[in-house]
Amino acid sequence: MERIDKRGCDHIFFIGFLGAGKSTLARNLGGMFHRRFVDTDRMVERQQGMSVTDLFATYGEPEFRIMETRVLEGLRSERSLLVSCGGGIVETARNIDLMHEMGYCVYLDGDIDDSLRQIRRSDTRPDFRSAEHAARLIEHRRPLYRKSADFTVDIRGKSFLDVSYAVAELLLERGLL
Known part of the structure; x- marks a missing residue:
């Protein structure tokens, strides 16, 4: 596998639908490779002093x-972060541009069953109104994820450990971790 040039801040952005395991993956890879990890939803919550659910309800999407x-x-002022992105981050074209300026996007590609299996509390997920709504939303976002992705990892039916190893191998082979 050929090594690729690093971009911008050298960040790795994990994108994908609700319940794809982006936050857990960023946290675990951060521990394994001694890199800081952040979660965009948690950062917005800290800045605004409200949960994502309350922000959606108060201000709208x-x-x-x-x-x-x-x-x-x-x-932009940080270096070498592992960034777990909210499921809808690809809804804004500017966000896609920013992620590509600062690093690479890894799309965790799953289906609705993978998401439903992982979502423990739907009340904390403002994008999740029902299984039917989530299925429509994932189909709407799938082309956006694919277009945004530098790398895609199929998570369908895989254990979290298998996904972690696959992503680590992909990034290590390319000199990105």
């Missing part, structure tokens, strides 16, 4: 997406 973009812009 369009305003939340603006807050999300501001958080991404703030990552």
Whole structure:
């Protein structure tokens, strides 16, 4: 596998639908490879002093997406982060551009069954109104994820450990970890 040039801040952004395991993956890889990890949803929550669910209810999704973009812009001053992104981050073209300027996107590609298996509390997921709504949303976002991805890892039916090893190998082979 050929090594690739690093981009911008050398960040790795994990994108994918709700329940794909982006946060757990970023945290675990961060521990394994001694790199800091952050979660864009948690960063927005800290900046605003409210949960994502409350932000959606109070300000609406369009305003939340603006807050999300501001958080991404703030990552320019950091180096070599593993970034777990909210499931809807690809809804804003500017966010995709920012992620590509600062690093590489790894798409954790699963289906609705993978998400439903992982989502423990739907009340903390404002994008998750019902299984039917989630299925429509994942199909709407799938082309956005694919277009945004530098690398895609199929997570269908795989254990979290298998996904972790696959992502670590992919990034190590290319000199990105």
